[in-house]
Amino acid sequence: MKNIILASTSTLFGQNYLSYLLPEVKLLFKSIEEIIFIPYARPGGLSHDAYTQNAATAFATLGIRVNGLHTFTDPAKAIKEAQGFFTGGGNTFLLVKQLHELGLMQILKNAVEQSKPYLGTSAGSNIGGLNMQNTNDMPIVYPPDFTTMGLVPFNLNAHYLDPDPSSTHNGETRETRIKEFHVFNEIPVVGLREGSWIRVKGELVTTEGSKNSRIFLQGKEPYELSAGSELNFK
Structure with missing residues (x-):
């Protein structure tokens, strides 16, 4: 039974790392x-060791030890033997590139689908979808494949922002970008605002x-789905 949290962010404004999600x-x-x-997204160029320490500090309050995947000589074996996983945020292009080049994307998917609990935040949530094509990140590196784990039958747009009617910014809104995606793709997209997450328990997927x-569907107007609702796109 799948046991997953895919969160928009690791940290709410003014709070400590993961504090809002710890319960x-x-x-x-x-x-x-x-x-x-899994520290491969490396926000701001943070070292793998420093990023892992951030996670370890937060999880220590729960009495859970944290090991960085980068420290294992055989990361595939480490994933197969692990009790659970946390993939942090940062740059999704970099995260996906590393997972594919190390041959770990499918191995991680298999482990999570075998009931090992998985937490993703931001980029770590993006890779729970079918592909990474709804990330907000800049393509600082080029992954060999945009396909991700497909733990859920849709894509995520983490850190989703609503249009600001008072803004003088002339660039495209997040909603416009997702609609552009749907000109060429049928995959549903869930816009996750800060403080929101997807919960997967077996076959049940809720916001x-x-x-x-x-919620964005090809050829339809986007709509709102309240927290605690089942995601079935009907």
Whole structure:
């Protein structure tokens, strides 16, 4: 049974790393003593060690040990033997490139689909979708494939922002960009606002958190889905 949280962000404004999510994280990793952290997205060029330490500090409050995947000589074996996983945010292009080039994307998918709990935030949530084509990140590197784990039958747009009617910015809104995607693609997209997440328990997929989610389907007007609602796109 899949046991997954895909969150828009790791940190709400003015709060500590993961603090808003910790009650849910505690339930997700119930009875788990140790997890693997996947630091490949490296926000701001942060080192793998420093990024892993951030995660370890947060998880220490739950009594859970954290090991960085980058420290294993055989990362595929480490994933197969792990109790659970956390993939942090940063640049999705970099994260996807590393996972594909190391041959780990499918291995991680298999492990999560075998009931090992998975937490993703931002880029780490993006890779839970069918592909990474709705990321907001700049293409600082070129992945060999945009395909991601497909843990859920849709794509995510983490850090979703609503149009600001008072803004003088003339660039495209997030909604416009997703509609551009739907000119060429049928895949549903869930816009996750800050403080929101997707919860997967077996075959049940729900929206959770403090904000509504914005749902985009090809050829239809986007609509709002309140927290606690089942995601079935009907």
